Structures are given as structure tokens and as C-alpha cells.
Amino acid sequence: MMVSDITQVMVVTKNEIIKCVRGKKFMVSLIIVFLVFILITALQFLTNSWDSINSMGMVMSTYFSTFPMVITLVVALLSSIAIVSEFEERTALILFTRPIRRTTIFIGKVLSCAIIEAMMILAYYIMATAVAAAKASDFSAGDMAASFGIAILYTVAASGIAFVVSSFFKKGSVCTIITILLILIITPIVSAVAGNDGGENWYMLDQAGNTLYTCVPGYVDMYNEFSNQFVAVVDNAIQILEGFTDKGLDPGKDWLQAYMATAEFQELDPTVQVSVAKMFAFLNLGTDGNLKAMIMVLKMMTTSSMITPMEYPDVGKEALVLVVWAFVGYIIAWVKFVRREF
């Protein structure tokens, strides 16, 4: 009796889920997800920052700015071994010799990984959403849902890359390491290089993945507020430092020199004496020395990408980027998998 491909996809998916859930890597992934949440929450209490989580922006910054990394680890543990393990552990000798298309097996594996990883991400979002609902004055369920949607798309895209790695290599451990290297190290490096000097890097996986927290307007607003405050402080500092002239510094130097000769100075704490002496030495360097260098550094800071105002991301475009990454990844992995010989 010939069984339909759809029935077989469901059978493979179900059994892959059972197999995965009973495995050690599933348990490790689950621990990572819960540990990250517990650690972040505990640190807020330990550093007395719990009360500062009062907006969606703060929730996103606190709980989600590192979440793409957590997703990558989960994907590296689960998806990167999905294909290679069949060959490495010789289970392919049972599964592949059955009346079932390789494509059916592939789809079953993709679905099972996506379902398990989505469940783990959902668990994290439920916990973080509870915090957001309790603490954020501007709590928005819609924003959380949008963020979750992007997180799922990022997971699927990262999983696509993990499947490519898994279909080419022979050892599961190598696949896990390469997946982590590719997504967590190589991609951000390429992305940073591409984004230098105003270059475009929106198409990179990490940039699209960051949308899972930048898609919340409160996060962008908060970031820009901090950024503007920082720029304003630096601008003020530049103005003050640029106001100094050698002529303007002389009275200060003279006054400090006179003060250092007084009995009052001699009675000061030695550490304060050292500080005053250092200040005197600094003023003695004049405007040609450190002052010019300091002004230059501050000016560089105001123009660096670190404090460049963040734009509201085009969520639709970034979601499409993730879909394309996933599609390309799965297609390459599928082509390799159906041709791979035992």
C-alpha cells in the first residue's frame, strides 16, 4: 500500500518531535532559554534596576536585545544535527530504505525543528510578556506579537542555515560549532563591514534578526532619547573645552600654584593633594596638548554609529529578508540532502 506524502510528513514530524524531546540537546536548549530569563531577572534585582523596567523600551532592551543570540544557540543545538545525525548515527539505514521520499523526510525534519524551537521561544515570550504587562506603562500586546513573529522568522532563517551546514558535514558536533560561528561571529563581522561609512546592511541576517526588539517603537524612542542626551552632554563638553585658551588657563594655573603653597593644601587628604597636583600638571600642558586631543575624541564620538539615532525599522522588509534567508537555506539544504549518498 502506498502511503501519501502528506501522511508520511506528519509521521516523520511527530516522531522527530518525540525523538528530539527525549534527547539531551533539547533539555540543554530548554535550560538555556529559562536560565537566560532567570538570570536577566535576577540581575535586575541584584543591581536595583528592577524598578527602571517601566516601559516597553526597557523590557525590550533588558529581555530581548540578547535574544537573537539565545535563538542561535537553540537552533545550533537542535537544527544543526537534524540531517547529519541520520548519517553519523546510521539511523538513515532504517529510515531512508523505507518507501518514503527524501523530500518527505526533509520536510518532516524542518517542521519538527520549527515546532520545537517555536515552542521554546514562545515559552520565553510568555514569561517576558508577563513582566512587560506588569511593569511597562505603555504595554502593547500587539508589539509583543510583532516581536514574536519576527523571532519566529529569525528562528526559521537561522534554522535554514543550520540545515545547510547539517547537509554538508559528517559530524554533528562540527555542524553545531560551524552554525554558531556562521551566525554569531561571521555574519556580524560581514554586517559591520558592510554597514561601515553609511553602507547598507539591512539584508544581513543579524540586522533582520535585531528587528525582533527594534520593531517595538518604544525601544527605538528610548534608544534615541538616550542617544540624544548623550550627544547633548558631549556637545556641551566640547563647547566648554573649546572655550579654553592659554590666556584663559593662566589665572587658573596661578591660582592652583598659590593654593598648593598654602597650609590649607598641606592639611588636605593626600589623595586630594595628588588630584589637585594632576590638575595643575594638566593645565600646564596648555591647549596644544591633551585638550586638543580630547576635543577631537569627543567630536568623533558624536559622529560614530554608536550614538547615531536609530530609525524605525521597515518591519515588513526585514521580515521578507528573514523569509528569503530561510528559503535559500532550506533549498540548498534540500538539494544536497536528496542527493546525499550513504
Next chain:
Amino acid sequence: MSDNPIEIVNLRKEYGKFVAVNDLNLTIKKNSFTGLLGPNGAGKSTTLKILTHLINATSGEAYLNGIDVTKDPKGALTDVGTVIETPEFYPYLTPKETFRYVGELIGMNREQISAQSQEILEKVKMTDWQDKRLGTFSKGMRQRIALGQALLGDPKIIILDEPTSGLDPRGMAEIREVLKNIRNESKDLTIVMSSHILPEVQDLCDRIAFINHGTLVKDDDISAFESSEGTRSIIAKVDGLPTDEAIREIDALDYVVSAERLGNDIAINISADPSVRAKLYADLAQMDLNVYGLTEEDSLEETYLDLIKESR
């Protein structure tokens, strides 16, 4: 297409310049238990892996129940059970769960799977272990489960690639016993098995296909391999020195080709027909010879080695 369950036509597999299977043509007869023999690198495993769609053929056709596995692997493997080498199972599943997985894949319903799983587990003597996770099983136990899953759905063809490879003598004996039972109990079943172990092939198979350098050298009933020009050599172990008169008496028997002294033993050549062997045993018992043992020379090994030499 004929009704032969397995037909291989001009099958070829190349790995770069190396030709593993060289335009092989082979037909496996219905309801036979065929042993695929040949030295290392002869192309036995490659052929079976093409048949089970683990690797792709460079050219040629391989039909399973009339369907070309190179063109429609899903259709061709529908009524086929396989044990390729010593496969591994998902360690977190139990035998019952593994059977359910395989059963669902081949379209069996829950009741069928449950009923047949019990039957098969008994057949492979693993009933007591049905709910234990496979990760804790020995290699021999896993191989019995492998045989069990191959029987699910009552396939018409079973393909075995060195099923006792890597097992200890006890494990090998257990697998052989299971295979014998399967052979004896199944009426509509064709089995093809590659093996290096000649006694195993002798014990289980009724036909042999000898392959070397990726081509078929000889394909016949096992009796044709076991006899040299239609005869078999039997050594009679005698308590004491056999007399010339006794040897002449044996030689005079109408079905005996020749009889001669071999130290304290007597080497007797007879027709390969099994009924002749039975007659000889009865006649020797009647003679005043004190025969305490009869051994048959392993002519299959001789034939095997001769075929390797000839096909070089």
C-alpha cells in the same frame, strides 16, 4: 517485465574512475533465499545500497517487484524490508515505538502495528524488551530489532546486507536462527543476503549469486556451488586402520565415484544428490567398519576460491 521479484539490468556505479558495479545483470528468483557472495570490493554492498536507494546508480535499472528503484524509489520499496549492515536506531525510542514509526510510514494502522509488533517481537525474541529504550541494547539485540522492523507489513522481498557483521558468535547464531524461522514460516517471501561467511550462506540460502569486480560470475542453486563437477567429497572417520577390503567394498557401491584411504580415514566421492548421501550413511552403518564420524569437505569454499581466481 517478468514476475521475478528482483531484476538488475546493466547496473553501473562509478566513483570517479573506480567502477564499483560494472554493468551488472542479475535476476533473483521468486521465493528464493539468495546469497550474494564475493570478495571485499566486489560490489555486493553497493548493489544492495542501490536497490535500497541509499546510493544512486550511475546507469542501468534495478527492479523491485517490477518497479525501477532508480526511477521510483518510493514505489519500488513499498513491499520491501531491509537490514543494511548493522543499522542504528533512535536511542530514545523503544522497540515498540520504532515499530510504530516504521509501521506508520508504510501505511499500517494502529491495530495492525500493535498486533504485528507483538508477533514479530516474539519471532525475534525481544518481547521482554519491547518497552525499553534502544539506547541500552547490545548490538545483537539491536540487530534482532532491525530484522523485526524489516518484517513489518509482511514484505514480499527482504534485502539483507551482511546482517551478522560485527556480531559476536552468540549474536550471529541468534540472527541465523531468526532468519531460518522467517524462511521456513514464510511462503511468499524472497530474500537476498550478502555475506562473507560461507557456512552462514550454506546454512540459510538455496541459491548463490557470485559477484566479482562488479559483475556476475555465477548464479545457480547452492548445490551447484557445493559440488565439484556434480560430486561431493565425504571423509569417513574410522576407529582403527580401514582394511583394503573395506575400501574396495565401498568403492564397489554403485553410487560411489571413488573411495581411497586418507591416513586412518576414508575419502569417498559420491554424487551431490542428497539422497545418495543418505544411502551412503546407511550402507556404512551396515559394514563392519566402526565409523565414528562423517564430515563433508567444504566444497563451497573451494568453489568460492576457484571462482575468485577465474574471475581475476
